[in-house]
Amino acid sequence: xxxxxxxxxxxxxxxQEAYDTWLRISESCATRESIADALDVSGCPExxxxxxxxxLAAKQRLILAYAERQANDVx
Numbered sequence: 001x002x003x004x005x006x007x008x009x010x011x012x013x014x015x016q017e018a019y020d021t022w023l024r025i026s027e028s029c030a031t032r033e034s035i036a037d038a039l040d041v042s043g044c045p046e047x048x049x050x051x052x053x054x055x056l057a058a059k060q061r062l063i064l065a066y067a068e069r070q071a072n073d074v075x
Contacts, residue, residue: 011062018058022051
């Protein structure tokens with residue numbers, strides 16, 4: 001089983017990678033799309049929606065890892 005510190009490091013890296021990808025896509029959308037175009041929940045046209053949800057999923061995995069660790073420490 002993966003040690004918590006190793007898991008946390010891996011999940012933090014995944015979160016950073018997902019955020020970097022979304023940011024890169026969002027910045028390119030901002031230069032290509034007009035402000036009048038429809039935006040999704042990420043503040044970017046639908047072309048970046050997948051990256052936004054991948055970022056949110058990575059964030060959720062890291063949060064759950066910390067919650068699991070805290071629950072184990074309380075026991």
